[in-house]
Amino acid sequence: MNQVDNRKETHEFNKLQKRLRKNVGNAIVDYNMIEENDVVMACISGGKDSFAMLDILLKLREVAPIKFDVVAVNLDQKQPGFPEHILPDYFETLNIPYYIVDKDTYSVVKEKVPEGKTTCGLCSRLRRGTLYSFAEKIGATKIALGHHLDDIVETMFLNMFHGARLKAMPPKLRSDDGRNVVIRPLTYCRETDLIEYAEHKEFPIIPCNLCGSQENLQRQNIKAMLIDWDKENPGRVEKVFKSIQNVSPSQLADRELFDFVNLPIDRSSEREQYEFAEAEVSSSNIGSAHIDESMFIDVTNV
Secondary structure, eight states: OOHHHHHHHHHHHHHHHHHHHHHHHHHHHHTTOSOTTEEEEEEOOSSHHHHHHHHHHHHHHHHOSSOEEEEEEEEEOOOTTOOTTHHHHHHHHHTOOEEEEEOOHHHHHHHHSOTTSOOHHHHHHHHHHHHHHHHHHHTOSEEEOOOOHHHHHHHHHHHHHHHOOOOOOOSEEEOTTSSOEEEOTTTTOOHHHHHHHHHHHTOOOOOOOTTTTOOOHHHHHHHHHHHHHHHHSTTHHHHHHHHHTSOOGGGSOOTTTSOOSOOOOOOSSOOOOOSSOOOOOOOOSSSOSSOOGGGOOOOTTO
Protein backbone atom coordinates (compact mmCIF):
# COMPACT_ATOMS: atom_id res chain seq x y z
CA MET A 1 0.00 0.00 0.00
CA ASN A 2 1.49 3.35 -1.04
CA GLN A 3 1.53 6.60 0.92
CA VAL A 4 -1.50 7.98 -0.91
CA ASP A 5 -3.55 4.92 0.02
CA ASN A 6 -2.32 5.12 3.62
CA ARG A 7 -3.31 8.77 3.89
CA LYS A 8 -6.72 8.05 2.38
CA GLU A 9 -7.32 5.14 4.75
CA THR A 10 -6.27 7.25 7.74
CA HIS A 11 -8.52 10.07 6.61
CA GLU A 12 -11.51 7.75 6.22
CA PHE A 13 -10.91 6.18 9.63
CA ASN A 14 -10.64 9.60 11.28
CA LYS A 15 -14.00 10.53 9.75
CA LEU A 16 -15.53 7.27 10.99
CA GLN A 17 -14.08 7.74 14.48
CA LYS A 18 -15.32 11.32 14.66
CA ARG A 19 -18.81 10.25 13.52
CA LEU A 20 -19.05 7.48 16.10
CA ARG A 21 -17.83 9.68 18.94
CA LYS A 22 -20.25 12.40 17.91
CA ASN A 23 -23.15 9.94 17.78
CA VAL A 24 -22.31 8.53 21.20
CA GLY A 25 -21.86 12.00 22.66
CA ASN A 26 -25.19 13.17 21.26
CA ALA A 27 -27.00 10.12 22.63
CA ILE A 28 -25.48 10.65 26.07
CA VAL A 29 -26.57 14.30 26.08
CA ASP A 30 -30.03 13.72 24.57
CA TYR A 31 -30.98 11.12 27.17
CA ASN A 32 -28.83 12.35 30.06
CA MET A 33 -27.18 8.94 30.14
CA ILE A 34 -24.11 9.90 32.17
CA GLU A 35 -24.04 12.43 35.00
CA GLU A 36 -21.45 13.95 37.29
CA ASN A 37 -19.57 11.33 39.35
CA ASP A 38 -21.37 8.40 37.72
CA VAL A 39 -19.71 5.00 37.87
CA VAL A 40 -20.47 3.42 34.49
CA MET A 41 -20.32 -0.36 34.40
CA ALA A 42 -19.47 -1.15 30.77
CA CYS A 43 -20.65 -4.68 30.04
CA ILE A 44 -18.17 -6.30 27.67
CA SER A 45 -19.22 -9.53 26.00
CA GLY A 46 -16.22 -9.82 23.70
CA GLY A 47 -18.22 -8.77 20.64
CA LYS A 48 -17.45 -5.85 18.32
CA ASP A 49 -20.19 -3.61 19.71
CA SER A 50 -19.20 -3.74 23.37
CA PHE A 51 -15.51 -3.33 22.50
CA ALA A 52 -16.35 -0.23 20.45
CA MET A 53 -18.57 1.13 23.22
CA LEU A 54 -15.81 0.76 25.80
CA ASP A 55 -13.22 2.34 23.52
CA ILE A 56 -15.42 5.36 22.76
CA LEU A 57 -16.52 5.85 26.37
CA LEU A 58 -12.90 5.91 27.51
CA LYS A 59 -12.04 8.52 24.86
CA LEU A 60 -15.06 10.67 25.73
CA ARG A 61 -14.22 10.47 29.42
CA GLU A 62 -10.95 12.27 28.67
CA VAL A 63 -12.71 15.30 27.15
CA ALA A 64 -16.11 15.30 28.86
CA PRO A 65 -17.10 18.39 30.86
CA ILE A 66 -18.11 16.13 33.74
CA LYS A 67 -16.24 13.56 35.80
CA PHE A 68 -17.26 9.93 35.55
CA ASP A 69 -15.58 6.55 35.94
CA VAL A 70 -15.74 3.51 33.68
CA VAL A 71 -15.43 -0.04 34.99
CA ALA A 72 -15.31 -2.92 32.52
CA VAL A 73 -17.24 -6.05 33.48
CA ASN A 74 -17.41 -9.36 31.66
CA LEU A 75 -19.77 -12.13 32.65
CA ASP A 76 -18.05 -15.47 32.12
CA GLN A 77 -20.96 -17.80 31.48
CA LYS A 78 -18.75 -20.90 31.52
CA GLN A 79 -19.18 -21.83 27.90
CA PRO A 80 -16.95 -24.79 27.02
CA GLY A 81 -13.83 -23.58 25.27
CA PHE A 82 -14.35 -19.92 26.17
CA PRO A 83 -10.92 -18.18 25.98
CA GLU A 84 -10.82 -16.82 29.53
CA HIS A 85 -7.51 -15.00 29.12
CA ILE A 86 -8.45 -12.70 26.23
CA LEU A 87 -10.55 -10.08 28.03
CA PRO A 88 -8.38 -9.74 31.17
CA ASP A 89 -5.31 -9.35 28.95
CA TYR A 90 -7.07 -6.71 26.87
CA PHE A 91 -8.30 -4.76 29.91
CA GLU A 92 -4.77 -4.80 31.33
CA THR A 93 -3.43 -3.15 28.17
CA LEU A 94 -5.98 -0.35 28.68
CA ASN A 95 -4.97 0.07 32.33
CA ILE A 96 -8.59 0.29 33.47
CA PRO A 97 -10.43 -1.30 36.41
CA TYR A 98 -12.26 -4.49 35.45
CA TYR A 99 -14.06 -7.51 36.84
CA ILE A 100 -14.55 -10.97 35.38
CA VAL A 101 -17.74 -12.30 36.96
CA ASP A 102 -18.24 -16.07 36.95
CA LYS A 103 -21.78 -17.39 36.58
CA ASP A 104 -22.56 -20.73 35.00
CA THR A 105 -25.60 -19.71 32.97
CA TYR A 106 -24.49 -22.05 30.18
CA SER A 107 -25.57 -25.16 32.11
CA VAL A 108 -28.90 -23.58 33.07
CA VAL A 109 -29.67 -22.62 29.47
CA LYS A 110 -28.73 -26.04 28.13
CA GLU A 111 -30.88 -27.72 30.76
CA LYS A 112 -33.94 -25.53 30.28
CA VAL A 113 -34.02 -24.90 26.50
CA PRO A 114 -34.97 -27.84 24.24
CA GLU A 115 -32.46 -28.85 21.58
CA GLY A 116 -32.85 -26.77 18.44
CA LYS A 117 -34.63 -23.88 20.13
CA THR A 118 -33.00 -20.47 20.40
CA THR A 119 -31.29 -19.80 23.71
CA CYS A 120 -31.16 -16.00 23.39
CA GLY A 121 -34.19 -15.14 25.54
CA LEU A 122 -33.29 -17.17 28.64
CA CYS A 123 -29.61 -16.37 28.30
CA SER A 124 -30.40 -12.64 28.23
CA ARG A 125 -32.62 -12.82 31.33
CA LEU A 126 -30.00 -14.74 33.32
CA ARG A 127 -27.31 -12.26 32.29
CA ARG A 128 -29.46 -9.29 33.21
CA GLY A 129 -30.18 -10.54 36.72
CA THR A 130 -26.51 -11.24 37.40
CA LEU A 131 -25.36 -7.87 36.07
CA TYR A 132 -28.03 -5.93 37.97
CA SER A 133 -27.01 -7.44 41.28
CA PHE A 134 -23.30 -7.01 40.55
CA ALA A 135 -23.77 -3.34 39.64
CA GLU A 136 -25.17 -2.71 43.11
CA LYS A 137 -22.33 -4.65 44.70
CA ILE A 138 -19.63 -2.45 43.13
CA GLY A 139 -21.56 0.81 43.43
CA ALA A 140 -22.11 1.30 39.69
CA THR A 141 -24.75 3.94 38.98
CA LYS A 142 -25.20 3.16 35.27
CA ILE A 143 -25.04 -0.11 33.34
CA ALA A 144 -23.85 0.44 29.76
CA LEU A 145 -24.85 -2.08 27.08
CA GLY A 146 -23.58 -2.19 23.50
CA HIS A 147 -26.86 -2.21 21.55
CA HIS A 148 -26.83 0.05 18.49
CA LEU A 149 -29.42 1.66 16.22
CA ASP A 150 -29.85 -1.46 14.08
CA ASP A 151 -30.46 -3.60 17.18
CA ILE A 152 -33.16 -1.19 18.31
CA VAL A 153 -34.96 -1.16 14.96
CA GLU A 154 -34.65 -4.94 14.59
CA THR A 155 -36.14 -5.42 18.06
CA MET A 156 -39.07 -3.18 17.20
CA PHE A 157 -39.92 -5.23 14.11
CA LEU A 158 -39.42 -8.50 15.99
CA ASN A 159 -41.93 -7.38 18.60
CA MET A 160 -44.35 -6.20 15.92
CA PHE A 161 -44.14 -9.28 13.69
CA HIS A 162 -43.89 -11.97 16.37
CA GLY A 163 -45.27 -10.40 19.54
CA ALA A 164 -47.96 -7.99 18.28
CA ARG A 165 -46.38 -5.21 20.37
CA LEU A 166 -45.04 -1.80 19.38
CA LYS A 167 -41.93 -1.99 21.53
CA ALA A 168 -38.20 -1.61 20.96
CA MET A 169 -35.11 -1.02 23.15
CA PRO A 170 -35.03 2.34 24.94
CA PRO A 171 -31.78 4.35 24.97
CA LYS A 172 -32.14 4.59 28.74
CA LEU A 173 -34.08 2.29 31.04
CA ARG A 174 -34.74 2.11 34.75
CA SER A 175 -35.15 -1.45 36.01
CA ASP A 176 -38.60 -2.47 37.24
CA ASP A 177 -37.48 -2.36 40.86
CA GLY A 178 -35.92 1.08 40.36
CA ARG A 179 -32.50 -0.06 41.59
CA ASN A 180 -30.56 0.17 38.32
CA VAL A 181 -30.41 2.35 35.21
CA VAL A 182 -29.36 0.83 31.89
CA ILE A 183 -27.93 3.04 29.13
CA ARG A 184 -27.21 2.31 25.48
CA PRO A 185 -24.55 4.81 24.36
CA LEU A 186 -24.45 3.36 20.81
CA THR A 187 -28.13 4.19 20.23
CA TYR A 188 -27.34 6.55 17.31
CA CYS A 189 -24.61 4.33 15.76
CA ARG A 190 -25.09 2.13 12.69
CA GLU A 191 -23.80 -1.43 12.76
CA THR A 192 -21.89 -0.97 9.49
CA ASP A 193 -19.83 1.78 11.13
CA LEU A 194 -19.14 -0.41 14.16
CA ILE A 195 -18.00 -3.31 11.98
CA GLU A 196 -15.56 -1.06 10.15
CA TYR A 197 -14.37 0.49 13.40
CA ALA A 198 -13.74 -2.91 15.01
CA GLU A 199 -11.79 -4.11 11.97
CA HIS A 200 -9.54 -1.07 12.05
CA LYS A 201 -8.99 -1.23 15.81
CA GLU A 202 -8.39 -5.00 15.67
CA PHE A 203 -10.33 -5.78 18.82
CA PRO A 204 -9.80 -9.35 20.14
CA ILE A 205 -13.35 -10.38 19.29
CA ILE A 206 -14.77 -13.52 20.90
CA PRO A 207 -17.68 -15.09 18.98
CA CYS A 208 -20.79 -16.06 20.96
CA ASN A 209 -21.41 -19.76 20.43
CA LEU A 210 -23.40 -20.58 23.55
CA CYS A 211 -26.11 -21.93 21.30
CA GLY A 212 -23.68 -23.81 19.05
CA SER A 213 -23.46 -20.85 16.63
CA GLN A 214 -27.19 -21.23 16.02
CA GLU A 215 -28.36 -17.75 15.18
CA ASN A 216 -31.78 -16.41 16.08
CA LEU A 217 -33.52 -17.03 12.76
CA GLN A 218 -36.25 -14.48 13.32
CA ARG A 219 -33.77 -11.70 14.09
CA GLN A 220 -31.60 -12.70 11.13
CA ASN A 221 -34.62 -12.43 8.82
CA ILE A 222 -35.31 -8.94 10.13
CA LYS A 223 -31.64 -8.02 9.75
CA ALA A 224 -31.68 -9.21 6.13
CA MET A 225 -34.77 -7.08 5.49
CA LEU A 226 -33.04 -3.98 6.86
CA ILE A 227 -29.92 -4.67 4.79
CA ASP A 228 -32.08 -4.81 1.66
CA TRP A 229 -33.74 -1.54 2.64
CA ASP A 230 -30.33 0.08 3.07
CA LYS A 231 -29.39 -0.99 -0.45
CA GLU A 232 -32.65 0.03 -2.11
CA ASN A 233 -33.55 3.06 0.02
CA PRO A 234 -30.56 4.49 1.88
CA GLY A 235 -31.65 6.29 5.03
CA ARG A 236 -34.84 4.30 5.56
CA VAL A 237 -33.56 2.49 8.66
CA GLU A 238 -32.59 5.82 10.24
CA LYS A 239 -36.07 7.15 9.46
CA VAL A 240 -37.66 4.13 11.14
CA PHE A 241 -35.56 4.86 14.20
CA LYS A 242 -36.54 8.54 14.16
CA SER A 243 -40.19 7.47 14.10
CA ILE A 244 -39.59 5.82 17.49
CA GLN A 245 -38.52 9.25 18.73
CA ASN A 246 -41.57 10.96 17.23
CA VAL A 247 -44.59 9.08 18.54
CA SER A 248 -48.17 10.40 18.27
CA PRO A 249 -50.33 8.29 20.62
CA SER A 250 -53.55 9.85 19.27
CA GLN A 251 -52.67 8.49 15.81
CA LEU A 252 -52.24 4.91 17.02
CA ALA A 253 -54.79 2.64 18.72
CA ASP A 254 -53.56 1.97 22.25
CA ARG A 255 -56.40 2.81 24.63
CA GLU A 256 -53.98 2.87 27.55
CA LEU A 257 -51.90 5.64 25.97
CA PHE A 258 -54.74 7.79 24.66
CA ASP A 259 -58.34 8.27 25.81
CA PHE A 260 -60.34 7.40 22.68
CA VAL A 261 -63.52 6.88 24.71
CA ASN A 262 -63.96 10.49 25.82
CA LEU A 263 -63.53 12.70 22.76
CA PRO A 264 -66.31 15.35 22.92
CA ILE A 265 -66.91 17.84 20.12
CA ASP A 266 -66.08 21.43 21.05
CA ARG A 267 -67.47 24.13 18.73
CA SER A 268 -67.76 26.84 21.33
CA SER A 269 -65.18 29.12 19.74
CA GLU A 270 -64.65 30.49 16.25
CA ARG A 271 -62.96 27.91 14.13
CA GLU A 272 -59.85 28.62 12.18
CA GLN A 273 -60.07 28.77 8.41
CA TYR A 274 -59.73 25.33 6.88
CA GLU A 275 -57.22 24.82 4.12
CA PHE A 276 -59.83 24.40 1.37
CA ALA A 277 -62.95 26.44 0.61
CA GLU A 278 -66.41 25.25 1.64
CA ALA A 279 -67.92 22.62 -0.62
CA GLU A 280 -71.20 23.18 -2.45
CA VAL A 281 -73.93 20.55 -2.40
CA SER A 282 -74.92 19.49 -5.90
CA SER A 283 -77.51 16.88 -4.86
CA SER A 284 -79.10 15.40 -1.75
CA ASN A 285 -81.96 13.12 -0.75
CA ILE A 286 -82.86 15.26 2.26
CA GLY A 287 -84.65 18.28 0.91
CA SER A 288 -83.40 20.92 -1.47
CA ALA A 289 -79.90 20.85 -2.77
CA HIS A 290 -79.72 24.39 -1.51
CA ILE A 291 -78.99 24.13 2.21
CA ASP A 292 -80.99 26.47 4.40
CA GLU A 293 -78.67 27.24 7.31
CA SER A 294 -81.64 28.38 9.39
CA MET A 295 -82.71 24.73 9.56
CA PHE A 296 -79.40 23.65 11.11
CA ILE A 297 -79.54 22.29 14.63
CA ASP A 298 -77.28 24.12 17.07
CA VAL A 299 -75.23 21.39 18.74
CA THR A 300 -72.87 23.76 20.52
CA ASN A 301 -74.43 23.11 23.90
CA VAL A 302 -75.73 19.61 23.33
